[in-house]
Amino acid sequence: MKLQHYLGGLEGLPEPLNLEKKVFVEDWEKRIFGIHVAMMGLSNHLGSALPGYPIAEVPTTFRDEWTWASLRTGAEGMNPFDYFKFRYYEKWLGGISQFFVDNGYVSEEEIADLLGVTDPPVAGPGSPAIDEQVIDYLRRGDSPRRDVAHPKFEVGDQVLITNAPAGAHTRLPGYLRAKTGTVQRIFEGDYGYFVHTGDGIGDPMPIYIVEFTPEELWGPRAEPGANALYAELFEAYLEPIEEDR
Structure with missing residues (x-):
């Protein structure tokens, strides 16, 4: 992407x-x-x-x-x-x-x-x-499902989206990189991606639905009236929020 x-x-x-x-x-x-x-x-x-x-x-x-x-x-x-x-x-x-x-x-x-x-x-x-x-x-x-889910994060957790270097292929949209969101759902299994892309995905892992506010993604240029954006993301793309952030 x-x-x-x-x-x-x-x-x-x-x-x-x-x-x-x-x-x-x-x-x-x-x-x-x-x-x-x-x-x-x-x-x-x-x-x-x-x-x-x-x-x-x-x-x-x-x-x-x-x-x-x-x-x-x-x-x-x-x-x-x-x-x-x-x-x-x-x-x-x-x-x-x-x-x-x-x-x-x-x-x-x-x-x-x-x-x-x-x-x-x-x-x-x-x-x-x-x-x-x-x-x-x-x-x-x-x-792509290989096992039950073994999530590191829970619903309601705030997470930081990684900014891992993209190789020939990535599943992480650029506009989400280094942004903060909230876990809204954890899918029921661990899912593989069939190939290793070099940015963390490939082996089976949990997938989350993460919620982002328009203000977090686009700042003061966010269009009025939009409530939230939801993205399905592999766990490798999520990091915990550090306490000093």
Whole structure:
């Protein structure tokens, strides 16, 4: 959630924002969505995930991990000007394509050769076992919950949000960093994030709903009438309030 991946508190945005209401604007966007789902359903991490999949037995040549974090890492790594220039699934296309290039599945030259081709080659029918695995994943998913909750904080505690350096990907919005909030709810389990982002999350941990006042986040520029902002945050992003603060 770097600059281009969150808009909270940013000034000077065009008014009104023109939000696209169609799920898919062009037909190819449905295909890129399907590719992403297939990659999720064939990801290596499913072999040790819940509910547990026999992923090693699936006859696929895709032998890497692909999670929502992978998709978001590609978007967050974009130049901010490019990020705001492209539509939603155009960002997906760029991130997925770069992943396949980086991991040796296809070269940039091969992709370039297909640009402008009016009748591109179509892959033949795949293995039924691959289809079954992806469909099974769609039906059962992959729960991030790993245990009951073991929270360090209680409802009503005031907490300080960390300002940990962000690597390629983070789940901590920039406008919450170094701000003070109040714990309003603790979710019932410890939740993993499937990958380690380098800023504290990855292993299973509690998740909290933290309340912030507009004045805490935006000071005297906070708009009147707003009562509170609530954010779901991993425990690694919370610190206790020191007594001398």
